[in-house]
Amino acid sequence: MDAFKIYLGRIISKVAKGWDDWLRLKENHRGRQFIRPEVCRTYNFGEHGSSLGQFFKQYLEPIKLNDVQVDWKSMDLSYLLEDNYVKHFGDLVKKAKPIHGADAVLKAFNIDGDVRIQYRDQLDFENIARQFGIFEEWKDGVPRAAYKGIVVFRYQTSRRVFLVGHDSLQQLGIEDT
Structure with missing residues (x-):
């Protein structure tokens, strides 16, 4: 029992400082993926946390809680099962219009419907993310919320x-168009 408490203490001390960052480390996620909810179900109520308010004003403060009542028990959520989700998500990505070039924001704004933009590497991702004003953060080869x-x-x-990594379409079984 003492060995378990020691182990648990080590895990908690690692995770407590930033569980979301901890989960994105390769040694911890080991190739596993998380799906991101379409509507944020969490709310950050203060700017002084583990990041010391570093990103609060720009990225966290604008997040609003869902104010629409949803009867989740009556919803068919089977599309969230892994095999179904890969197909569902892949279909959304495949249907999105590919756009290229330095003026991605302007192109995205002028296109009706979903768009996808491919990034080559971390630097390219950060450049595109900055243009759209979204979080550029990257941890151990994984963009936040990817x-x-x-x-x-x-x-x-x-x-x-959809900001799409260099091998993302292949991972979803989509032929590059």
């Missing part, structure tokens, strides 16, 4: 923007 290297966000309307 699923199979794809970061999804909504830009100014209901359109989705």
Whole structure:
């Protein structure tokens, strides 16, 4: 029992300082993925936390809680099962219009419907993210909120923007178009 308490104490001390960062380390996620909810179900109520308010004003303060009542028990959530989700998510990404070039924000704004933008590496991702004003943060080869290297966000309307990693389409079984 004492060995277990020691082990648990070590884990808690590592995780307590930033569990989301801890989960993105390769040694911890070991290739496993998390899906990101479409509507944020958490709320940051103060700017002084583990990041010392570093990103609060720009990224966290604008987050609003969902104010629409949803009867989750009546919803069919089977699309969230792994095999179904890969297909569902892959279909969304495949249908999104690919856009290229330095003026991605302007192109995304002028296209009706979802768009996808491919990034080559971390530096390219950070450059594109900065243009859209989204979080550029990257940990151990993984952009924050990425699923199979794809970061999804909504830009100014209901359109989705998919920032797609160099091998993300392949991971989803999509032929590059």
